Structures are given as C-alpha cells and as structure tokens.
Amino acid sequence: xxxxxxxxxxxxxxxxxxxxxxxxxxxxxxxxxxxxxxxxxxxxxxxxxxxxxxxxxxxxxxxxxxxxxxxxxxxxxxxxxxxxxxxxxxxxxxxxxxxxxxxxxxxxxxxxxxxxxxxxxxxxxxxxxxxxxxxxxxxxxxxxxxxxxxxxxxxxxxxxxxxxxxxxxxxxxxxxxxxxxxxxxxxxxxxxxxxxxxxxxxxxxxxxxxxxxxxxxxxxxxxxxxxxxxxxxxxxxxxxxxxxxxxxxxxxxxxxxxxxxxxxxxxxxxxxxxxxxxxxxxxxxxxxxxxxxxxxxxxxxxxxx
Ligand code: PMP
Numbered sequence: 001x002x003x004x005x006x007x008x009x010x011x012x013x014x015x016x017x018x019x020x021x022x023x024x025x026x027x028x029x030x031x032x033x034x035x036x037x038x039x040x041x042x043x044x045x046x047x048x049x050x051x052x053x054x055x056x057x058x059x060x061x062x063x064x065x066x067x068x069x070x071x072x073x074x075x076x077x078x079x080x081x082x083x084x085x086x087x088x089x090x091x092x093x094x095x096x097x098x099x100x101x102x103x104x105x106x107x108x109x110x111x112x113x114x115x116x117x118x119x120x121x122x123x124x125x126x127x128x129x130x131x132x133x134x135x136x137x138x139x140x141x142x143x144x145x146x147x148x149x150x151x152x153x154x155x156x157x158x159x160x161x162x163x164x165x166x167x168x169x170x171x172x173x174x175x176x177x178x179x180x181x182x183x184x185x186x187x188x189x190x191x192x193x194x195x196x197x198x199x200x201x202x203x204x205x206x207x208x209x210x211x212x213x214x215x216x217x218x219x220x221x222x223x224x225x226x227x228x229x230x231x232x233x234x235x236x237x238x239x240x241x242x243x244x245x246x247x248x249x250x251x252x253x254x255x256x257x258x259x260x261x262x263x264x265x266x267x268x269x270x271x272x273x274x275x276x277x278x279x280x281x282x283x284x285x286x287x288x289x290x291x292x293x294x295x296x297x298x299x300x301x302x303x304x305x
Contacts, residue, residue: 001123006089009081009120012073014088020119027102027114032161035063036099038195038255039082041122041304043092044292049301050086050096051255051290053079055218057098063157064100069116071100078118083304085122095125095256101160128195128256129179134283137261137275138179138252140193142241143169147183147191147213155191155213166194180252182241182265185213190239192217196252196260199223200244201271201278206234207243219253219286222300226285229296232278241265249276251283258290259283 008020028034037060041050057075064071073081082096102114127134145168148155153162169181173194182198185191192198192214199208199220206227208220224234244250248271250262259282261275275283288294292301 004123006123007085009085009118011117011119012077014084017121020121022101022117023104025104025107027104027106027111028160029101030107031109032159032164033067033069034099034101034160035060035067035069036097036158036160038158039096039098040125040255040258040290041086041091041094041096042290042292044290044301044303046292047303047305048086048092049292049303050082052218052222052300053082053302055221056255057082059158059216059218060098060100063159064116066154066157067159069100069102071118072116073118078120079302081118081120082122083302085120086304089122091122091124093124094122096120096122099160125256127258128254129252129260133179133260134258135275137263137273139177139264140180140182140262141173141176141178141266143172143181143183143194145169145172145181145183147185149186150212155211156216158215163195170194180262182244184241185209188240189213190241190244193252193254193257196254196257198239198244199251199253200239200247201249201276202243202247204232204278206232206278207239208234208236209239210236217253219255219258222289223253223259223282223286225297226289227282230281230285244270247271249279251279259286 006017007014039056106113173181197217197220245268252260
C-alpha cells in the first residue's frame, strides 16, 4: 500500500504517497484511539461523484466527539480534501480513507499534549468481498467473539480500536473457510458483520438490528430509504441467529461491501441459497443511486469536478 505514486493529504498539506509517514511513537499506533471513515466515489453519469460525503464527514465528527478528540479542521476543509484526493490522484472511482489520529507528541495514557492529525488518502478498490459475492452471495458464520459493547468502546464511533474486535472475528471466519463473520451483541442478538450492517427479509418485510451494538451505517440508511420508497416495510428490531437461518433472504451493507447477499449462515442455507429477489432489487437500486442513474437522491452525490 505504501509504495505507489500519488499524494496523500496530511494536516492540510499534500504529501508524496511514499513520504506520508508517522513516527513509531504515534499515540494512536500504541493505544488505538483514533477515528476514521471509509467512503466510496463512483464513476457516475455526470463524472466522478463521492457518495453521501457529507453524511460520512458528519459521522467522522460525531466519532471524534464521542472519543473526545478535538478536530483541527472544519467539515468543509475535510470535504475539500476528500474531493481533491480524487482529482490529484486522477481517480474516477475510488475508496477514500479519512482518519484522525493522535501524534507522537506524548506517550502514555495520561499524555495531555497530543495533537490531532488528519489524513485523507484515496485509491481504486473493487468489490470488497469479491466481484462474485455481489451476485452469488457469501457464506458466513456466527463469531465466537462478542461485538463491542456500547459501555466499553462505544459502537456509534467509527473508532480505530473497535476494529480489533472486527479483525479477530473476521480472521476466525476466514480461517474456518467462511467469507465473513456474524457478530452477536452481549445479549446474543445479531449485531452486524465485521464491517457491515445486517438485513434479513421475511415474508416480504425487511428487518435490521437496532444500532445499539452496531455502527450507524450510511449504506444501511441508504438501503432503508430506498426500500421504503419501494413500499417495503422496514423494521429495526432484535434479530436472533435462528431468525436468520429461517429468513427468506439476508444481506450485508457497507460502503466497502455495498449490498452483498448472504447465502449461508452456520452451514444453514438461507432461503434459496442464492441472491434473493428483494436483495437483487435493492442492490440494483443501490447501484443506480451511487452511479447517479435516475433523478431521485441527486443530493447523495458530490461531483468532484
Ligand atoms: N459496521 C461496521 C463495524 C463498519 O465498519 C461499517 C463500515 N463503515 C459498517 C457497519 C457499514 O457502514 P457504512 O455503510 O457507513 O459504510
């Protein structure tokens, strides 16, 4: 990742990709307290557009607020950097990573002289779970790792340290031959995937877990909005793993994962064992939205040039 041409925005300056480095005593590297975003830009009908950029930037600031990090830039400055990262790196579709982290100004948990640094990088990134998964769906297993608790690291913040929990779950799933993990909350209800929100479809109705132990996903919100516009009833409720076993359809959502069908959980086939009709419809509408096809939700796209 580090050895490539291009530029990265770091604290207001454009730095050569290979030179965008930090010191080994970087506080966030030691303790994991930082916040970040993962955003996608698509080659849309009228050019390159960032999808729901303002909502991502708003969430970044909410994450920083939860973690008590003082943002040294305004939302407009971050938005400008995110747009410029595409232009300067000549990307017509990309994944954008924005992160706020504490520097190496001090060490130890009591350090009180820490500066908040901000970086924005962008690079091309295809289907997160593989191109085939978008069509065929993935096989997942219930994780032995419980999802972060809202009274420990807090799930409304997209915080760096929260991803220890995600990576442990994902590695467990992958090493056992599955594509992703299903993470349960402390009470045993489905929370989310390692980096995706969960949906199920039963008898034509759509259900998704509340966000007590899951990130407030922007793709989740997009899919809920699109589904309701199609007349579907969409409900947030507690979902048990056996409810997923007997669901007609299940899928994950995320900026990286987009809308990915789930065809199997814990070796139980879900529905027909392939992408279901509701998933397929919502997935198509999602791809229309991100590419600016049709007139609805033009406000979700920020064209960069
Ligand atoms: N949950 C977690 C833990 C995530 O990391 C992500 C990816 N940001 C999501 C859900 C999906 O969120 P979004 O749709 O905003 O990308």
